[in-house]
Amino acid sequence: MRSKYTHFGLRARRAAKWLAIRGGLEAIALATTSRLVKSRSSRGVIFTMHHVRPERAGSFSPNAHLSITPDFLEQTIEMLLERGWIPVSLADMPRRLEDPEDNGRYMAFTLDDGYRDNRDHAYPVFRKYGIPFTMFVTAGFIKRTRSIWWETLESMLAKARQISIDLDGVEHRFDTVSKREKYTAFDYITDRFPGNDEDRFVAAIDAAARRAGIDPLAIVESEVFSEAELREFSREGLLSLGAHTVTHVSLAHAPLDRVVDEVRQSAEFVSRVSGTRPESFAFPYGDSSAACSREFDQIADLGFSVAVTTRPGLLQPANRLTPTAMPRVSLNGYHQNTRYVRALLSGLPFVFAPGAPAKPSPSHG
Numbered sequence: 581m582r583s584k585y586t587h588f589g590l591r592a593r594r595a596a597k598w599l600a601i602r603g604g605l606e607a608i609a610l611a612t613t614s615r616l617v618k619s620r621s622s623r624g625v626i627f628t629m630h631h632v633r634p635e636r637a638g639s640f641s642p643n644a645h646l647s648i649t650p651d652f653l654e655q656t657i658e659m660l661l662e663r664g665w666i667p668v669s670l671a672d673m674p675r676r677l678e679d680p681e682d683n684g685r686y687m688a689f690t691l692d693d694g695y696r697d698n699r700d701h702a703y704p705v706f707r708k709y710g711i712p713f714t715m716f717v718t719a720g721f722i723k724r725t726r727s728i729w730w731e732t733l734e735s736m737l738a739k740a741r742q743i744s745i746d747l748d749g750v751e752h753r754f755d756t757v758s759k760r761e762k763y764t765a766f767d768y769i770t771d772r773f774p775g776n777d778e779d780r781f782v783a784a785i786d787a788a789a790r791r792a793g794i795d796p797l798a799i800v801e802s803e804v805f806s807e808a809e810l811r812e813f814s815r816e817g818l819l820s821l822g823a824h825t826v827t828h829v830s831l832a833h834a835p836l837d838r839v840v841d842e843v844r845q846s847a848e849f850v851s852r853v854s855g856t857r858p859e860s861f862a863f864p865y866g867d868s869s870a871a872c873s874r875e876f877d878q879i880a881d882l883g884f885s886v887a888v889t890t891r892p893g894l895l896q897p898a899n900r901l902t903p904t905a906m907p908r909v910s911l912n913g914y915h916q917n918t919r920y921v922r923a924l925l926s927g928l929p930f931v932f933a934p935g936a937p938a939k940p941s942p943s944h945g
């Protein structure tokens with residue numbers, strides 16, 4: 581089956597997409613501020629983040645949407661607290677939506693994949709405001725048995741002047757001297773993300789990277805918690821650890837026995853590291869092609885009380901009835917302005933253009 585991840589296009593399409601989304605957020609921010617339109621009421625929001633770290637130098641950053649600064653995180657938290665949003669842990673969220681008399685609005689913060697910068701740059705902000713947060717760790721990243729293909733691809737293209745890669749049995753060559761050529765190669769390769777043969781796709785990127793002098797697991801080593809670091813950090817009171825599979829595979833494309841293995845083993849990994857069985861799970865990639873009803877049911881059957889997707893949306897009381905299919909709102913590196921967060925919290929972006937503000941991607945979730 582062809583990948584459904586067709587939104588990754590060439591450089592122009594990429595730029596046009598982010599600009600269109602920003603334009604939409606600007607318009608909604610303006611309309612709600614001037615009370616031209618009324619915000620939709622909601623009872624909760626779960627934020628998605630990946631990297632939290634200071635801005636990096638370098639003009640080639642195809643994964644920039646996955647990285648926000650600690651300043652933006654702090655500004656966002658201050659804005660939300662001022663507006664009365666109440667921080668809760670993710671595991672508490674379904675219960676908070678139960679009481680029809682409760683008019684409180686609740687927010688939960690989640691960080692996917694297990695990046696070390698979550699401790700170094702996000703945690704000090706959460707600690708300052710006493711805000712609980714959940715980190716979804718990918719066991720294979722922590723154990724250095726699986727590379728992070730979108731990061732491998734970025735590092736390889738940043739360095740190489742030419743690459744060759746085997747995609748679907750065909751050797752592709754790319755000149756990657758200019759920034760434009762690097763983005764074109766990134767988008768072309770990412771467009772070929774084959775949901776149903778992800779292992780082969782990751783292996784092909786790893787092989788191409790090694791030929792270009794990049795060690796894929798060295799990137800994981802430099803970006804992701806080690807098991808010992810995670811064990812120590814898991815003692816922090818505000819932090820809950822959630823499971824996020826072993827290999828970060830798209831579960832909807834995997835056979836059922838692999839789904840069960842990935843989920844069970846990642847939960848056991850978190851239990852072993854933290855001493856506590858995880859209550860929560862995040863679906864890798866998390867969009868509608870990567871997680872659907874079979875996966876939502878499996879996660880419930882395997883004993884998780886809450887699971888999050890990257891389907892964009894705010895929470896209503898009805899979401900408590902499907903706690904293993906929770907939508908989230910992405911704090912996106914391209915839209916680091918609290919005005920845009922306010923626009924998202926109006927609920928209007930999800931009505932006018934479902935999916936647009938946080939359109940899922942292979943490297944999202």
Ligand SMILES: [Zn+2]
Pocket residue numbers: 692693824828863864865944945
């Ligand atoms: Zn992830």
